[in-house]
Amino acid sequence: MDRFDTMLAFTRVVELESFTKAAMSLNLPKTTVSAQVLALEKRLRVKLLHRTTRRISVTTDGAAYYERAIRLLNELEETEAALTQSTASAKGRLRVDVPTPLGRLVIIPALAEFFKRYPEIQLEIGCDDRPIDLLEEGVDCVIRVGNPQDASLVARRVGTMQFLLVAAPQYLNTYGRPMYPEALQHHQGVHFFSSKTGKIRPFMLTHAGTEQEIPAMRKLAINNGDAIVAAALAGLGISQLPAFMVQGYLTEGKLEKVLADFPAGSLPINALYPQNRHLSSKVRAFIEWVAELFEGCRLLQKTS
Known part of the structure; x- marks a missing residue:
């Protein structure tokens, strides 16, 4: 039984406090992971884990071994990555999670080029924006909009989400076109609200040199951008x-910009991955490709 395989199985059980979750994240049967950890304890002649019917916890010896093992695993990946810089080294199963609009409109339409560049990667994409435990769910990296909230994840800036205020011509013809931000309080707003927190996102505009929350009548709030x-x-x-979601409708005249002279703000787009895992060649390949893809889209870059 490979020593590094048993070491990896043990560290994952410690991190997830579960043989079942560790097996899922490694895409292995639970019996295999259990056998690997037992083999490791037998070889080391020490008890590494406390096992009960309710929970798994690490022993003092196990904690010490974990700290050394995680360093060795990271150094191994770093060494291999340094010696295999060609695109051929980027291979295997890669699971990522991206916001649905970015996946549908930007990432997925460009995947033919990704697979042409990295033919040995088997990609699994979740299109969602919910909070994800990357280790528990076996996700290698996620693309998220907004400032990172989880200190356990490494963030790599890959783009900027620009926003616009828009409305349909029929609405503006009926209710009028606001000429200044304060006029929005007399208009019906369709807002986004977070499924996680229930918080409604206010309209934000740069006014008098500063970004300000601009009140509007909250006629409707929805938790999905496409809706x-x-x-x-x-x-x-x-x-x-x-902006990238509505540009086509603006060009077709189905939507119009509102208060175009007042910038509507932006949010960073980040690629996130666990900090206790060295960045593998396949994850690095995907992040670099996404950054390059977004760099080529002016609507996903910060405006001056």
């Missing part, structure tokens, strides 16, 4: 949406 686009197209009110 907000549909509401805006239906003439239900003014919405603040990512």
Whole structure:
């Protein structure tokens, strides 16, 4: 039984406090992971884990071994990555999670180029924006919009989400076109709210040199960007949406910019991955490709 395999199995059980979760994250049967840890304890002649019917905890010897093992595993990956810089080294299963609009409109339409560049990667993409435990769910990295909240993850900036205030012509013809930010309080707003916190995102505009929250009548709040686009197209009110999601409708005249002279703000787009895992060649390949893809899209870059 390979020593590094048993070491990896043990560290994952410690991190997830579960043989079942560790097996899922490693894409192995639970019996295999259990056998690897037992073999490790037998070889070392020490008890590494306390096992009960309710929980698994690490022993003093196990904690000491974990600290050394995780360093060795990271050094091994770093050494291999340094010696295999060609694209051929980027291979194997890669699981990522991306926000649905970015996946649908930007990332997935460009995947033919990704697979042409990295033919040995088997990619699994989750299109979601929910909080994810990367280790527990076996996800290698996620793309997220906004400032990182989890200190256990490494963040790599890959782009910027620009926002615009928009509305359908039929709405503006009925209710008028606001000429200054304060006028929004007399208009119907279609807002985004977070499924996680329930918090409604206010309209933000740069006014008098500073970014300010601009009040509007909250006629409707929706927790999905595509649904907000549909509401805006239906003439239900003014919405603040990512520029890349609405540019096509602006070009077709189905939506119009509102208060275009007042910038509607932006949020960073980051690639996130666990900090206790060395960045593997396949994860590095995906992040570099996404950064390059977003760099080529002016709507996903910060405006001056």
